Amino acid sequence: MSRVILPEPDRAILARRDGIVADLRRLVGGQAIIADEVGRRAYETDALTAYRRLPLAVVLPGTTEEIARVLRYCDQWGIKVVARGAGTSLSGGALPTEDAVVIAVSRMNRVLEVDYVNRVARVEVGITNLAISEAVKAAGFFYAPDPSSQLACTLAGNIGMNSGGAHCLKYGVTTNNVLGLKMVLVDGTIVELGGPHLDAAGYDLVGLIVGSEGQFGIVTEATVRILRAAEGARPMLIGFDSSEAAGQCVAAIIGSGIIPVAIEFMDRPAIRVCEAFAKAGYPDVEALLIVEVEGSDAEIKALLEAITELAKPFDPRELRVSQSAEQSAAIWKGRKAAFGAIGRISDYYCMDGTIPLGQLAHVLGEISRICDAHGLKVANIFHAGDGNLHPLILYDANDADQADRAERAGAEVLELCVAVGGCLTGEHGVGIEKRDLMPVQFDASDLAQQMRIKTVFDPHWLLNPAKVFPLDGRPEAQAKKSKAAA
Amino acid sequence: MPSDVRPVDEREVSRILREAAQAATPIELKGAGSKHNIGRPMTTTLGLSTGALRGITLYEPNEMVMAARSGTPLSLLEESLAERGQMLAFEPASLGTAAGGEARGATIGGVFATNLSGARRIMVGAARDHLLGLRAVNGRGEIFKAGGRVMKNVTGVDLCRGLAGSWGTLAVMSEVTFKVLPMPEHTETLVLLGLPDEIAIEVLCTAMGAPFEVSGAVHLQPTMVARLEHEGLRGQGQAVTALRLENFKASVDYRKGKLKALLKAYGEIHDLDHDNSLALWQELRALALLKASDAPLWRISTAPSTGPKVVAAIARYMDCSAFYDWAGGLIWLELLPTTDAGAADVRRVIATHGGHATLIRAAAEVRAAVDVFQPLEPGVGTISRQLKAAFDPAGILNPGRMYADF
Numbered sequence: 001m002s003r004v005i006l007p008e009p010d011r012a013i014l015a016r017r018d019g020i021v022a023d024l025r026r027l028v029g030g031q032a033i034i035a036d037e038v039g040r041r042a043y044e045t046d047a048l049t050a051y052r053r054l055p056l057a058v059v060l061p062g063t064t065e066e067i068a069r070v071l072r073y074c075d076q077w078g079i080k081v082v083a084r085g086a087g088t089s090l091s092g093g094a095l096p097t098e099d100a101v102v103i104a105v106s107r108m109n110r111v112l113e114v115d116y117v118n119r120v121a122r123v124e125v126g127i128t129n130l131a132i133s134e135a136v137k138a139a140g141f142f143y144a145p146d147p148s149s150q151l152a153c154t155l156a157g158n159i160g161m162n163s164g165g166a167h168c169l170k171y172g173v174t175t176n177n178v179l180g181l182k183m184v185l186v187d188g189t190i191v192e193l194g195g196p197h198l199d200a201a202g203y204d205l206v207g208l209i210v211g212s213e214g215q216f217g218i219v220t221e222a223t224v225r226i227l228r229a230a231e232g233a234r235p236m237l238i239g240f241d242s243s244e245a246a247g248q249c250v251a252a253i254i255g256s257g258i259i260p261v262a263i264e265f266m267d268r269p270a271i272r273v274c275e276a277f278a279k280a281g282y283p284d285v286e287a288l289l290i291v292e293v294e295g296s297d298a299e300i301k302a303l304l305e306a307i308t309e310l311a312k313p314f315d316p317r318e319l320r321v322s323q324s325a326e327q328s329a330a331i332w333k334g335r336k337a338a339f340g341a342i343g344r345i346s347d348y349y350c351m352d353g354t355i356p357l358g359q360l361a362h363v364l365g366e367i368s369r370i371c372d373a374h375g376l377k378v379a380n381i382f383h384a385g386d387g388n389l390h391p392l393i394l395y396d397a398n399d400a401d402q403a404d405r406a407e408r409a410g411a412e413v414l415e416l417c418v419a420v421g422g423c424l425t426g427e428h429g430v431g432i433e434k435r436d437l438m439p440v441q442f443d444a445s446d447l448a449q450q451m452r453i454k455t456v457f458d459p460h461w462l463l464n465p466a467k468v469f470p471l472d473g474r475p476e477a478q479a480k481k482s483k484a485a486a
Numbered sequence: 487m488p489s490d491v492r493p494v495d496e497r498e499v500s501r502i503l504r505e506a507a508q509a510a511t512p513i514e515l516k517g518a519g520s521k522h523n524i525g526r527p528m529t530t531t532l533g534l535s536t537g538a539l540r541g542i543t544l545y546e547p548n549e550m551v552m553a554a555r556s557g558t559p560l561s562l563l564e565e566s567l568a569e570r571g572q573m574l575a576f577e578p579a580s581l582g583t584a585a586g587g588e589a590r591g592a593t594i595g596g597v598f599a600t601n602l603s604g605a606r607r608i609m610v611g612a613a614r615d616h617l618l619g620l621r622a623v624n625g626r627g628e629i630f631k632a633g634g635r636v637m638k639n640v641t642g643v644d645l646c647r648g649l650a651g652s653w654g655t656l657a658v659m660s661e662v663t664f665k666v667l668p669m670p671e672h673t674e675t676l677v678l679l680g681l682p683d684e685i686a687i688e689v690l691c692t693a694m695g696a697p698f699e700v701s702g703a704v705h706l707q708p709t710m711v712a713r714l715e716h717e718g719l720r721g722q723g724q725a726v727t728a729l730r731l732e733n734f735k736a737s738v739d740y741r742k743g744k745l746k747a748l749l750k751a752y753g754e755i756h757d758l759d760h761d762n763s764l765a766l767w768q769e770l771r772a773l774a775l776l777k778a779s780d781a782p783l784w785r786i787s788t789a790p791s792t793g794p795k796v797v798a799a800i801a802r803y804m805d806c807s808a809f810y811d812w813a814g815g816l817i818w819l820e821l822l823p824t825t826d827a828g829a830a831d832v833r834r835v836i837a838t839h840g841g842h843a844t845l846i847r848a849a850a851e852v853r854a855a856v857d858v859f860q861p862l863e864p865g866v867g868t869i870s871r872q873l874k875a876a877f878d879p880a881g882i883l884n885p886g887r888m889y890a891d892f
Contacts, residue, residue: 117691118789118815140697162640173638175647176615191865196789198815199601199612199651201842201860202888203870207614207647211640228697251548257571257668296744299737354636357549386637387549426638434641441641442631449630450643452876456869468642 072188085154091431162211239318277341280334353417504627517593520582556595601651614650625878702730788841
C-alpha cells in the first residue's frame with residue numbers, strides 16, 4: 001500500500017535539522033525533545049501502518065505556553081508541524097513528514113476541573129477518551145463518544161477527527177459533546193473559544209475546529225459535556241438469513257420511534273471470525289444485529305419487547321434478549337473483539353464510508369462484488385443505526401500486489417458510498433488515506449471554499465501537511481505554479 | 487427598507503451575488519424577514535429574500551432525514567413531519583416574535599442561519615447539531631455544498647457548522663438537509679411554584695444530573711408568569727419552575743415518580759397532564775410571553791448555575807425580569823428602557839461571570855450605538871474577520887449586522 005503520494009521534503013529544512021533541534025531544546029528544555037533516530041521511529045506512523053516517515057524531531061510539551069513557543073518558532077522559520085495524540089488514526093491523520101516537527105500532546109493529560117452541577121469537565125486533550133469517563137464514573141457520569149480505540153486514543157485525536165463510536169446514535173459524536181476549546185494558532189497566539197455555556201459567541205469556530213484534522217491549530221484543552229449514565233442498559237441479539245432483512249429491521253426500529261443507544265451489524269464472515277476468537281456464542285447466520293437500549297429495568301424490558309415484535313416480520317433466525325450482566329457481556333464480547341479477531345487471521349484495510357440506510361442491502365451486495373473482482377475477501381462490521389459502514393478488506397501486507405488491490409477495492413467501495421448519497425468517511429477522517437478521493441465527493445468550488453478556511457487559520461499551510469486536500473489545486477501549489485510560469 | 491429581489495433558483499442567487507460583489511452592493515439577506523429587527527441596523531441598498539426557494543426536496547422518515555429549499559416555511563415542513571409522527575427535535579424558538587416581527591412565515595433557512603434552538607436543546611443539541619448538509623452561494627457568487635444527507639460525516643471541513651449561526655453574513659443557503667426525530671408519544675410536566683431563582687436553578691440542575699432524561703427545564707419569574715396564556719399557571723401569581731418529561735407513557739410515569747422523590751425536599755410538586763404540557767411548551771417555544779413588551783430584551787448564555795448570579799448582578803443596577811431556559815443556562819432578560827438598553831451593565835456582568843449576551847430587542851438607534859452581539863476577544867475577532875472575507879471578500883452579505891467592522 002503506497003498509492004498516496006507524499007511530497008518531497010524541503011531540503012533546506014532537512015539541512016538545518018541540528019540547528020532546529022538545538023533551538024527546540026532551548027525553547028522547551030531537552031527533556032521534552034526526542035531527536036535520536038530510535039526515539040523518532042516510535043512516531044513515524046500511526047494505525048495506517050503502510051505509510052511511514054521519520055519526523056525531523058518530536059516535541060513532548062507539558063503546557064499550552066510551550067506549544068505556543070514551538071509553533072511561533074516553526075511559523076517564523078517555515079517549518080511544518082504535525083500534532084499527534086496517541087497515534088491511533090486509521091486514516092494516516094498523524095503521519096509525519098520528514099521535514100516536520102511532531103508535537104505530541106500525550107503528556108498533557110490532566111483533568112483540570114469537573115463540574116457536576118453544570119455537567120461539564122475541563123481537561124487537557126492528551127487525556128485518553130476512556131480516562132474522561134473513568135474520572136467521572138464514581139458520580140454516575142460518563143463522556144459519551146466511544147470510539148473502539150477509546151482505551152488508547154486521546155481526546156486530542158477525537159477532536160481532530162470528530163470521532164464517533166457505537167453509542168453516538170443516541171448521544172452524538174465529538175462535535176456534539178465539546179463546548180469549549182483552548183487552542184494555539186500557527187503563529188503562537190493562544191485563543192479560548194466557548195466554555196461551560198452552550199453555543200459560543202460569534203461564528204461557530206469550535207464547530208469548524210472539531211474535525212479539522214489538525215489543519216487549523218493545536219488544541220490543548222477542552223470543555224466537554226459529561227452526561228449522567230442511564231440506570232441500566234441491555235442488549236439483544238437478532239440473527240437474520242439475509243443482510244437485506246437485517247437492514248429492513250433497522251429501518252423498522254428507527255421508523256417506529258425507538259432510538260436505541262446502539263445498533264451494530266455484522267455479516268457472516270465477521271461473525272465467524274469473531275466467534276472463533278471470542279466464543280461469544282453467536283449464531284452462524286448471514287447477518288446479525290446487536291441492539292442496545294437504556295433506562296430502568298421496566299423501560300428496558302418494554303423496549304426490548306417492542307423491538308422483538310418489530311423484528312418478527314423479518315423472520316429472525318435467532319432472537320436472544322440478554323437476561324443478565326454476563327449475557328450482556330457475552331453479546332458485546334464478539335463485537336468489541338472484532339477488529340482484533342480479524343487482525344489475528346489477516347491484515348485488513350478498514351473502510352469508513354457512510355450510506356443512507358435504505359441503500360444498505362444494495363451496497364453490501366456491491367461491496368462483496370467489488371472485493372470478489374479484486375480477488376479479496378471482506379468482512380462487514382458497522383454502526384447500522386447511522387449507516388456508518390466498516391468493511392474490512394482482508395489482504396496480505398507482505399504481498400505488494402494484494403496490498404495494491406486492497407487499496408483499489410477500498411477506493412471503489414468509497415466511490416460507491418458517495419454514489420448512493422453517502423460520504424467517504426463517517427468517523428475516521430480523511431487523513432492521507434482518502435485525500436485523493438475528495439474530488440469524488442466535492443467539486444472544485446466546494447474544495448476551494450474549504451481551503452480558504454484552512455488558509456485563514458494556517459496562511460502558509462504548515463500544519464499537518466499533505467493531508468485532507470488533494471495536492472493539486474491547493475493555493476500553495478497554485479502559487480508555486482504561477483511563480484514557475486513567470 | 488430596500489426592495490427585495492426573490493431569486494427562484496440557486497443560479498439566479500449566484501448571478502445576483504456576482505453582480506453585487508462587482509458593484510460592491512451591500513445586501514440584506516432574509517427568509518420571511520421575521521428577524522429583520524435583530525442585529526445591528528444595516529445600510530443595505532438591496533434585499534434578497536429566499537422566499538421563492540421553496541419546497542421539501544427529500545424526506546426519508548425511516549432514515550430520519552429531510553431536505554428543503556431554504557425559503558420553505560417552517561410551518562409547512564413541520565406539518566409534513568407531523569404527518570409521519572416526526573419533528574425538528576431542537577424545537578426552534580420563534581425569535582422573530584420576541585423582536586417584534588411576525589414569526590408565522592419563518593423559514594427553515596432562517597432557523598439554521600441563526601442556529602435557533604428551543605427548550606429541548608439541553609437534551610438533543612442545537613439546531614446546528616441537526617444540520618447534516620447544505621447548498622449555498624458565497625459572496626463571490628460561487629455555488630458550493632457541504633456535508634451530505636447521512637448522519638455521520640467527517641469528510642472535509644465542516645462548513646455546515648461555519649454557516650449555522652452566522653446570521654447570513656457568510657453565504658446564502660439555498661438548501662438545507664437535516665436530521666429529524668420521532669415525536670414523543672407522551673409528554674408531562676412537573677411544576678414547582680414560588681421558588682426564588684437560586685433554588686429553582688438548583689432544582690433544574692439536580693434534575694438534569696439525574697438519569698431521567700428531562701427534555702425541558704425552565705424557570706419563570708412572577709412577572710413573566712403573569713404574561714402566560716396558560717391560565718392554570720398564570721393564575722398562581724408566583725414563580726413557575728417546570729420540568730418536561732417525554733417518551734412512551736409508561737416510561738414517563740416511571741421517571742415522573744423518580745423525579746418527584748428526588749426533588750421532594752423543594753416543596754409540593756404539581757403535574758401538568760399531556761395536553762396541558764403541550765400547551766405550555768408550545769407557548770414557551772413561541773416566546774409569546776416576550777412579545778407583550780417593547781422593553782430591551784437580552785438573550786444570555788452562561789453556565790446554568792451561573793444564571794441566577796448573572797440576573798442578580800444585573801438586578802442590582804436596574805429592574806429586570808427573567809425567563810430561564812436550558813436549566814438556567816439561557817436567560818431571556820427584559821430590562822427597563824435606558825439609552826444603552828443596559829448594555830454597559832450587562833457586558834460588565836458577563837465579563838465577570840462568563841458566557842455571552844445578545845441584544846435581541848431595542849430601538850434601531852440603540853442597536854446602532856452598542857454591541858448587539860458579544861464583543862470578541864482580539865484573537866477570535868481577527869479569525870472571525872478573516873473567515874468573513876474567506877466567504878465574502880467584497881463584504882456584501884449582511885455587512886455590519888453582527889459586528890460594526892465586518
